[in-house]
Amino acid sequence: xxxxxxxxxxxxxxxxxxxxxxxxxxxxxxxxxxxxxxxxxxxxxxxxxxxxxxxxxxxxxxxxxxxxxxxxxxxxxxxxxxxxxxxxxxxxxxxxxxxxxxxxxxxxxxxxxxxxxxxxxxxxxxxxxxxxxxxxxxxxxxxxxxxxxxxxxxxxxxxxxxxxxxxxxxxxxxxxxxxxxxxxxxxxxxxxxxxxxxxxxxxxxxxxxxxxxxxxxx
Numbered sequence: 001x002x003x004x005x006x007x008x009x010x011x012x013x014x015x016x017x018x019x020x021x022x023x024x025x026x027x028x029x030x031x032x033x034x035x036x037x038x039x040x041x042x043x044x045x046x047x048x049x050x051x052x053x054x055x056x057x058x059x060x061x062x063x064x065x066x067x068x069x070x071x072x073x074x075x076x077x078x079x080x081x082x083x084x085x086x087x088x089x090x091x092x093x094x095x096x097x098x099x100x101x102x103x104x105x106x107x108x109x110x111x112x113x114x115x116x117x118x119x120x121x122x123x124x125x126x127x128x129x130x131x132x133x134x135x136x137x138x139x140x141x142x143x144x145x146x147x148x149x150x151x152x153x154x155x156x157x158x159x160x161x162x163x164x165x166x167x168x169x170x171x172x173x174x175x176x177x178x179x180x181x182x183x184x185x186x187x188x189x190x191x192x193x194x195x196x197x198x199x200x201x202x203x204x205x206x207x208x209x210x211x212x213x214x215x216x217x218x
Contacts, residue, residue, distance in 0.1 A: 005165035039171035
């Protein structure tokens with residue numbers, strides 16, 4: 001049976017690659033979990049792939065223009081009013097379009113005036129603002145990229161360990177090289193990391209193309 005990558009086994013792999021980090025090497029031993037978490041953040045920042053894409057279905061609050069983003073949100077892909085019922089009326093699914101914060105405030109300067117939301121913008125890192133301010137508790141759906149739940153002793157696996165273990169290994173080794181002042185290995189791990197994320201991006205591109213359609217470069 002193939003072995004699965006876990007937080008614990010990844011630490012062992014990193015120690016084997018760098019030939020450091022045993023219990024007799026306490027500084028590096030303590031740093032390896034932090035290097036893994038740095039690598040996870042690097043991957044989530046640099047990859048926009050299906051594995052990091054998450055749907056959120058919720059409901060707006062009548063009279064509230066500001067909506068809380070989900071934990072570990074990184075980037076919004078789309079937002080729409082979901083199909084549902086408000087009162088006795090059916091609500092068809094319709095797109096809410098992204099705009100800058102300045103645009104939405106100019107378009108709808110008075111939050112107390114209510115209507116059907118048409119646009120959204122980032123209010124801050126943890127919130128969106130929609131305009132017009134919702135006049136009902138509309139169901140809505142957001143597609144967004146998230147930072148997967150970070151690995152630790154309690155959370156041993158996530159999407160990356162299951163589907164892209166080589167990416168996580170090379171990213172961790174890339175984070176480790178500056179810490180170890182091993183500048184000679186940075187280029188090696190960077191090349192292996194770049195090749196592995198390029199393969200992941202290529203897989204995602206193929207998923208976007210119907211098998212009856214040929215796409216050529218622009």
